[in-house]
Amino acid sequence: MKRIAKRLRDFNELVMFQHSVFSLPFIFIAMIVAANGWFGFKLLILGALAAISARNTAMGFNRYVDRAYDVHNPRTANRPSVDGRLEGSSIAIFTLVNALVFIGVTYMVNEMAFYLSVPVLIVLLSYSYFKRFSSMAHIVLGISLGLAPMAGAIAVLSSVPLWSLWLSIGVMFWVAGFDLLYSLQDMEFDKTNKLHSIPSKYGSGATLKISFLFHLLTIVFWGLFVYEAHLGLSVWGGVFLSILMLGYEHYLVRLDFTKIDRAFFTVNGYLGFVFFGCVILDKVLV
Numbered sequence: 326m327k328r329i330a331k332r333l334r335d336f337n338e339l340v341m342f343q344h345s346v347f348s349l350p351f352i353f354i355a356m357i358v359a360a361n362g363w364f365g366f367k368l369l370i371l372g373a374l375a376a377i378s379a380r381n382t383a384m385g386f387n388r389y390v391d392r393a394y395d396v397h398n399p400r401t402a403n404r405p406s407v408d409g410r411l412e413g414s415s416i417a418i419f420t421l422v423n424a425l426v427f428i429g430v431t432y433m434v435n436e437m438a439f440y441l442s443v444p445v446l447i448v449l450l451s452y453s454y455f456k457r458f459s460s461m462a463h464i465v466l467g468i469s470l471g472l473a474p475m476a477g478a479i480a481v482l483s484s485v486p487l488w489s490l491w492l493s494i495g496v497m498f499w500v501a502g503f504d505l506l507y508s509l510q511d512m513e514f515d516k517t518n519k520l521h522s523i524p525s526k527y528g529s530g531a532t533l534k535i536s537f538l539f540h541l542l543t544i545v546f547w548g549l550f551v552y553e554a555h556l557g558l559s560v561w562g563g564v565f566l567s568i569l570m571l572g573y574e575h576y577l578v579r580l581d582f583t584k585i586d587r588a589f590f591t592v593n594g595y596l597g598f599v600f601f602g603c604v605i606l607d608k609v610l611v
């Protein structure tokens with residue numbers, strides 16, 4: 326049992342399971358808005374399983390193909406994928422199993438979700454290679470998580486309403502913006518190893534400005550989402566709170582690059598749930 330528990334801990338560390346908090350709230354936001362309220366326990370379970378298995382697939386694949394780089398990066402050298410705790414074959418099996426789980430879950434959701442499952446996985450897996458040839462990798466990561474709201478709408482409506490597109494684009498810029506800040510930690514490593522990123526190509530000053538612009542666009546598109554979905558004042562309040570939290574994130578990073586982890590994990594983790602809570606208040610509790 327101890328060996329199994331240790332194995333589970335290693336896989337948990339491999340994919341950083343706790344970071345599922347970034348996409349889960351926005352899937353459920355879309356599902357609540359699409360259903361105009363509570364969408365039922367079945368879709369709650371299937372939505373969570375789909376989001377987690379899709380993310381595990383993407384993270385497992387990323388860790389597998391990045392091993393040659395991660396072993397030389399001081400920030401990533403102690404990951405289970407490169408320090409000997411998890412062998413490559415185990416990571417490959419983990420990734421494949423999660424991909425099959427994701428496809429199976431979408432089959433139980435509806436026909437449209439099932440037909441789109443493989444294209445979605447292709448997008449998610451493509452991120453792992455973009456940094457080898459393009460600094461647009463940040464946008465690709467944003468697109469990967471930005472698919473979450475559209476997936477939530479598809480789960481309920483079997484269609485992609487305009488408001489879900491605005492929400493998804495907002496999530497895309499939100500994720501790309503905070504990934505830019507996170508990538509500042511690897512700026513010198515990326516330069517040395519000829520990996521493409523906006524920080525390594527344009528420097529920290531330009532990266533901070535681009536990240537700030539992305540987060541301004543985040544607010545614009547979330548505002549369009551609230552307007553198009555005819556949501557109430559509580560959700561507009563969520564947009565306002567998002568402005569404050571993103572502003573605080575940029576303040577932390579500009580103040581001290583050593584606070585990037587705090588800005589990345591803590592602030593962004595709370596932001597999604599704050600926005601989610603405001604939508605619940607508007608569509609479920611009132």
